[in-house]
Amino acid sequence: MNESRQFTPELLEEVNRIVSLFPEGKQKSALIRVLHLAQAHFGHLDTEAMDYVARLLHLNPIEVYEVATFYSMYDTKPVGKVKLEVCRTGPCMIEGAEKLVSYIEQKLGIKDGETTADGLFTLKSVECLGACGYAPMLQAGESFHEHLTEEKVDALIEEYRANPVANYMGLK
Amino acid sequence: MSENSEKFTVTIDGKTIQVDRGTTILNAARQIGGEVVPPAMCYYSSLKGSGGKCRTCLVEVSKGSEKDPRPMPKLVASCSTTVMDGMEVKNKTSERVVDARGGVVEFLLLNHPLDCPVCDQAGECKLQDLAFEHGHSKTRYEFQRREFDKIDIGPYIQLHMTRCIMCYRCVHTANQLTDKREHGVLHRGDAAEIGTFIEKSLENDFIGNVIDVCPVGALTDKTFRFRSRVWYTKPMDASCECSKCSGKAVLWMIGNDIARVTGRKDENGEVTDFICNECRFDKKELSQWKVEGPRKIERSSVISAGHYEQEAPAHTPLLNKA
Amino acid sequence: MSKKLLLEHIDVEGIRSYEVYRKQGGYQAVEKALKTLSPDDLVEEVKKSGLRGRGGAGFPTGMKWSFLAKPDGVPRHLLCNADESEPGTFKDRYLMEKIPHLLIEGMILSSYALGANQSYIYIRGEYMFVMRIVEQAIAEAYANGWLGKNIMGSGFDLDLAITPGAGAYICGEETALIESLEGKRGNPRMKPPFPAVKGLWQRPTVVNNVETIAAVVPIVNHGGDAYAAIGIGRSTGTKLISASGNINKPGVYEIELGLPVEEFIYSEEYCGGIKNGKRLKALIPGGSSVPVLPHYLVCKTAAGEDRLMSYESLADGGFATGSMLGSGGFIVYDEDQCMVRNTWNFSRFYHHESCGQCSPCREGTGWMEKVLHRLEEGHGTMEDIDLLWDIQRKIEGNTICPLGDAAAWPVAAAIRHFREEFEWHVRQPKLCLERNYGLVTEKKFEAQPA
Numbered sequence: 046m047n048e049s050r051q052f053t054p055e056l057l058e059e060v061n062r063i064v065s066l067f068p069e070g071k072q073k074s075a076l077i078r079v080l081h082l083a084q085a086h087f088g089h090l091d092t093e094a095m096d097y098v099a100r101l102l103h104l105n106p107i108e109v110y111e112v113a114t115f116y117s118m119y120d121t122k123p124v125g126k127v128k129l130e131v132c133r134t135g136p137c138m139i140e141g142a143e144k145l146v147s148y149i150e151q152k153l154g155i156k157d158g159e160t161t162a163d164g165l166f167t168l169k170s171v172e173c174l175g176a177c178g179y180a181p182m183l184q185a186g187e188s189f190h191e192h193l194t195e196e197k198v199d200a201l202i203e204e205y206r207a208n209p210v211a212n213y214m215g216l217k
Numbered sequence: 218m219s220e221n222s223e224k225f226t227v228t229i230d231g232k233t234i235q236v237d238r239g240t241t242i243l244n245a246a247r248q249i250g251g252e253v254v255p256p257a258m259c260y261y262s263s264l265k266g267s268g269g270k271c272r273t274c275l276v277e278v279s280k281g282s283e284k285d286p287r288p289m290p291k292l293v294a295s296c297s298t299t300v301m302d303g304m305e306v307k308n309k310t311s312e313r314v315v316d317a318r319g320g321v322v323e324f325l326l327l328n329h330p331l332d333c334p335v336c337d338q339a340g341e342c343k344l345q346d347l348a349f350e351h352g353h354s355k356t357r358y359e360f361q362r363r364e365f366d367k368i369d370i371g372p373y374i375q376l377h378m379t380r381c382i383m384c385y386r387c388v389h390t391a392n393q394l395t396d397k398r399e400h401g402v403l404h405r406g407d408a409a410e411i412g413t414f415i416e417k418s419l420e421n422d423f424i425g426n427v428i429d430v431c432p433v434g435a436l437t438d439k440t441f442r443f444r445s446r447v448w449y450t451k452p453m454d455a456s457c458e459c460s461k462c463s464g465k466a467v468l469w470m471i472g473n474d475i476a477r478v479t480g481r482k483d484e485n486g487e488v489t490d491f492i493c494n495e496c497r498f499d500k501k502e503l504s505q506w507k508v509e510g511p512r513k514i515e516r517s518s519v520i521s522a523g524h525y526e527q528e529a530p531a532h533t534p535l536l537n538k539a
Numbered sequence: 540m541s542k543k544l545l546l547e548h549i550d551v552e553g554i555r556s557y558e559v560y561r562k563q564g565g566y567q568a569v570e571k572a573l574k575t576l577s578p579d580d581l582v583e584e585v586k587k588s589g590l591r592g593r594g595g596a597g598f599p600t601g602m603k604w605s606f607l608a609k610p611d612g613v614p615r616h617l618l619c620n621a622d623e624s625e626p627g628t629f630k631d632r633y634l635m636e637k638i639p640h641l642l643i644e645g646m647i648l649s650s651y652a653l654g655a656n657q658s659y660i661y662i663r664g665e666y667m668f669v670m671r672i673v674e675q676a677i678a679e680a681y682a683n684g685w686l687g688k689n690i691m692g693s694g695f696d697l698d699l700a701i702t703p704g705a706g707a708y709i710c711g712e713e714t715a716l717i718e719s720l721e722g723k724r725g726n727p728r729m730k731p732p733f734p735a736v737k738g739l740w741q742r743p744t745v746v747n748n749v750e751t752i753a754a755v756v757p758i759v760n761h762g763g764d765a766y767a768a769i770g771i772g773r774s775t776g777t778k779l780i781s782a783s784g785n786i787n788k789p790g791v792y793e794i795e796l797g798l799p800v801e802e803f804i805y806s807e808e809y810c811g812g813i814k815n816g817k818r819l820k821a822l823i824p825g826g827s828s829v830p831v832l833p834h835y836l837v838c839k840t841a842a843g844e845d846r847l848m849s850y851e852s853l854a855d856g857g858f859a860t861g862s863m864l865g866s867g868g869f870i871v872y873d874e875d876q877c878m879v880r881n882t883w884n885f886s887r888f889y890h891h892e893s894c895g896q897c898s899p900c901r902e903g904t905g906w907m908e909k910v911l912h913r914l915e916e917g918h919g920t921m922e923d924i925d926l927l928w929d930i931q932r933k934i935e936g937n938t939i940c941p942l943g944d945a946a947a948w949p950v951a952a953a954i955r956h957f958r959e960e961f962e963w964h965v966r967q968p969k970l971c972l973e974r975n976y977g978l979v980t981e982k983k984f985e986a987q988p989a
Contacts, residue, residue: 074720074721076722080705116707173624176632269939292936321898324901406895
């Protein structure tokens with residue numbers, strides 16, 4: 046058994062808290078949130094991370110793989126420290142999501158879906174994020190950045206270059 | 218028929234039958250038999266939770282029940298809709314059903330390779346039968362079909378996802394017959410696939426049954442793959458003493474050799490007794506089996522092209538006692 | 540009674556916090572209900588109010604509640620559907636972000652009515668920052684005795700928690716939501732059994748949208764009859780509308796149902812008219828899955844009556860000339876927008892979000908996306924348009940869950956009303972890459988105000 050993946054005591058306490066939100070024996074309900082924690086802590090959900098979560102919640106590993114590959118927010122392959130997820134659906138397309146993606150592609154020298162060589166940024170077009178009235182927009186970690194312009198994107202990228210860690214999803 | 222009686226009356230394509238409460242439309246149709254039976258690619262009676270997914274068994278309920286005769290607005294999956302007393306169902310007599318089923322067959326074939334001549338399942342493929350009955354001779358899909366590499370999931374089973382129609386039967390089989398499921402459905406939408414995620418060999422004693430429940434050539438027996446076209450083999454009912462399973466199987470013979478061992482299937486193509494891996498993969502000597510006689514195969518099946526004039530290999534000692 | 544029932548206090552500074560919310564009359568509905576109403580009384584009030592599900596389907600909430608099975612000794616659950624993901628819809632996020640205690644108060648009331656002692660809010664994973672806000676508000680509600688054991692000495696216990704998804708539109712479908720809350724893939728379940736009989740952990744369950752649950756608060760405060768007096772006909776009360784697209788003032792608005800569509804688009808109080816002085820081309824009134832309306836069917840129905848923001852009026856004419864109120868995701872398109880491109884964009888969305896369980900949706904959504912992309916890029920044929928029509932027709936109604944319909948309807952409506960534009964893409968394969976088609980027929984444009 047590979048023990049290379051391990052949560053901190055604080056995270057384990059958080060896992061216990063999440064599990065306690067559900068009735069006895071229904072700890073599988075904690076899986077989706079615990080996977081968010083694991084992704085934030087380990088960077089992405091590799092097999093070891095998923096097996097670790099399976100052990101924590103007493104699940105068969107395949108149950109974790111099935112879930113981790115179903116939901117679009119989980120990364121089973123390595124990604125940059127900061128994921129820039131640009132909404133491309135409907136109202137965001139009208140307001141220039143495609144131009145925004147091209148601008149970021151050019152600025153970071155990567156294509157949609159790729160990660161910068163320094164491992165800092167991943168650019169990804171995603172489907173509707175529920176910010177249609179504030180388009181165009183992107184999500185980075187837990188933050189929504191709305192009404193974007195090229196200037197705002199420049200500032201944002203500088204900000205994340207300086208402090209990429211603040212950007213993880215799932216950790217408090 | 219009164220409301221409290223034990224049996225419900227249901228009419229399917231004009232044929233009426235009485236069935237127990239809780240019977241699905243599909244099973245009621247199977248009790249009638251023949252033309253009124255809708256095809257089913259994902260439903261499997263003995264697998265709990267199966268059904269509802271492929272949509273080939275959609276039927277029209279033209280009368281809901283005696284009590285509430287309103288028709289159901291949408292076509293319903295006959296495998297997961299239970300009959301009501303006085304219900305009237307249209308299967309082949311409904312234009313809507315024929316049209317929708319044609320659509321479903323087209324959807325199922327959309328990403329399915331059309332290379333039946335080189336597929337190991339040819340001759341016993343449910344999708345091939347379905348396409349023959351309901352499909353068109355030409356595809357309207359002009360885009361690249363999804364393709365996967367063939368992978369071995371264990372020494373005896375090969376998975377070729379390219380052929381999979383996502384019926385989930387093999388997943389239900391593992392859930393029900395094994396104590397720890399190790400394969401499942403990964404990803405989603407048209408990228409969904411059956412897999413183990415990590416390269417893994419499925420070792421459970423009963424995992425070989427996924428081959429028998431697979432309606433297409435996605436899961437095949439590596440010990441048999443391409444040894445012969447199935448219609449050149451002769452299926453024989455046989456049994457053996459087995460500590461793990463009933464030992465009731467079908468031997469698929471080429472001359473005196475056992476080319477393949479499978480479970481026995483009923484008239485709906487469903488395995489009646491799930492057999493263990495040892496019987497399936499390891500017992501390939503005739504001396505290990507008691508041959509009961511030729512397997513009854515539907516005359517319409519290509520498999521019946523095999524001849525039975527020689528009832529069983531002569532050297533089978535137990536046969537002479539029968 | 541003010542026209543604003545949910546957003547009445549939205550601009551009060553600090554309304555997100557418990558203290559300010561309470562000062563503005565928050566939790567009075569819980570006090571009233573626990574002291575003066577039995578659970579059945581509360582269900583009656585909601586029935587009287589005529590409240591209909593605000594997530595999209597518009598099913599009467601009181602009736603949905605009355606279907607809940609109540610076998611002895613089996614816990615039941617109330618789940619709040621905060622998996623808002625229908626393109627064009629962002630009202631639930633607004634409500635939770637701005638005034639989270641309103642949702643919590645509604646959850647307490649609704650749980651009390653249903654006899655549920657353990658309730659959950661399932662929020663889409665991308666709204667993690669909203670989840671933090673609601674989780675904080677839940678902690679405040681516990682600290683002030685509105686959640687937990689024996690609330691306000693009433694003997695009613697309620698535990699409430701919020702739990703996230705992880706990126707899957709399909710989890711807005713109630714049985715997929717339940718699967719996801721059980722820690723599984725978001726595959727919709729076969730129905731029957733319905734959640735009211737076997738839902739979360741096979742227990743009787745009600746799933747309601749955020750806005751529906753929040754609306755129970757003013758219903759209790761003012762009474763079901765007073766709520767029913769607002770609105771028009773069977774469209775009672777107020778509705779949150781998420782307005783986006785080519786308008787001057789996108790955002791979330793609370794409207795009294797029955798407001799003329801024309802007033803909503805053009806008045807300064809709401810959308811403030813079409814941006815940059817352009818003309819209206821089309822409207823999607825209820826989220827991306829409902830049929831798009833061409834400009835000449837937006838402000839007037841085919842019968843020539845004023846089109847109103849109500850369940851009935853927006854649906855007037857059926858799919859031939861009408862649409863649906865749906866989730867209230869109101870997307871406005873000006874004359875520069877391409878309907879083929881827009882339809883392709885939504886098709887890509889539904890293709891991406893199909894769970895893959897049943898064959899028509901799994902295979903059909905991707906096929907439609909590919910054909911639409913081909914048309915949009917100028918490589919399509921006239922036969923492609925008919926092919927698209929045939930594909931959507933074979934998906935619609937034949938899938939396990941409504942995602943198949945949601946994917947089929949926008950395609951059908953676009954072809955129905957904008958066929959000329961599709962054909963133009965075939966006839967002008969180069970031009971269609973350079974510019975957009977513009978308005979459908981100038982003649983039909985007279986119905987629009989100057």
